[in-house]
Amino acid sequence: MPPEVLSAPLIVEFPFTRSTGPVLGAFLTGLRERVVLGARGSDGRVLCPPAEYDPVTAEELTELVPLGQLGTVTTWAWNERPRPYQPLDTPFAWVLVRLDGADTALLHALDAPRHAVRTGMRVAIRWADERSGAITDIACFEPAPNAGAPGDSHRAEGSAA
Amino acid sequence: MTTAAELLAGIPELAGVEPVTRVTIPARLEYTYSPGSAQTRFLTALPDKRLLAERCPRCTRVYVPPRGACPTCGIAATEQLELPHTGTVTTFCIVNIAAKGLDVEVPYCYAYVLLDGANVGLHARIGDTPYADVRIGQRVEAVWNEQRLGPSLASISHFRPTGEPDADPESYRRWM
Secondary structure, X not given: OOOOOOOEEEEEEEEEEEEOHHHHHHHHHHHHOOOOEEEEOOOOOEEOOOOOEOOOOOOEOOOEEEOOOEEEEEEEEEEOOOOOOOOOOOOEXXXXXXXXXXXXXXXXXXXXXXXXXXXXXXXXXEEOOOOOOOHHHEEEEEEOXXXXXXXXXXXXXXXXX | OOOHHHHHHOOHHHOOOOOOXXXXXXXXXXXXXXXXXHHHHHHHHHHHOOEEEEEOOOOOOEEOOOOOEEOOOOEEOOEEEEEOOEEEEEEXXXXXXXXXXXXXXXXXXXXXXXXXXXXXXXXXXEOOOOHHHOOOOOEEEEEEOHHHOOOOHHHEEEEEEOOOOOOOHHHHHHHO
């Protein structure tokens, strides 16, 4: 009889260090200082996360604007079983959040009960206690303290739900 | 070219702060690896200091570690055989940068050792010799790791020179 086939854990890890460039470097610096920056495009739209090049003209973008600490969920997906290294270790929603002052949405995690999560929901940034200039400086989003206030949820499609 | 500091200078609450220029984001993949039945035979023979190989019934190439099939002919390798602990260096390099999580001191010499009777090189470290003396064609033998004998290639600590004359290049030229 052949021996039982072996198996063992195998972990492959590449400790990549990347240079961040002017726009993402400024964006990450902002996060470290609790300020979220967007980039203004040639058509006047504010993009967050900021793009390095204009989506319309492909020119370099150099005008960065601070955005609000509140935003609106534009879509979401529920994550019932978080995996290691995800932002939260309890069930949470992956959300696209359009921060006040921005015209595009940022992907992050929302710490809220499943029944409370909806498109058009108002959410607030929960900052990490220790920040180093990384997207994880935003620990996650959480329901805005005055949830239910008008805000700008009229701009979210499907907000009637 | 604009810099992050220049972009930040235009934002009152961020003007003058030290800009972020790099970010370290490890890419990490966690697997459960199964070596399959052929390599399991190879690995489970290592604690007994035996090097098991397979021969392709068509092209007669001998593979070590065995994979259960001949990658050239695409057919099952059916014949098992055992190889000696001696071989020939067919290529090598000196590693000067420590890999994260590897408990080997740099610099070290890493080589392909063509075991006698094999037609593919086995990856191995070369030791017990000045690196400047390591050369293609050099004859070497396995040094077993008596403290770590187990179903792992760590059972072989390294290979060391046997002191024999170098191998005839004709003996390994096709298998470099």
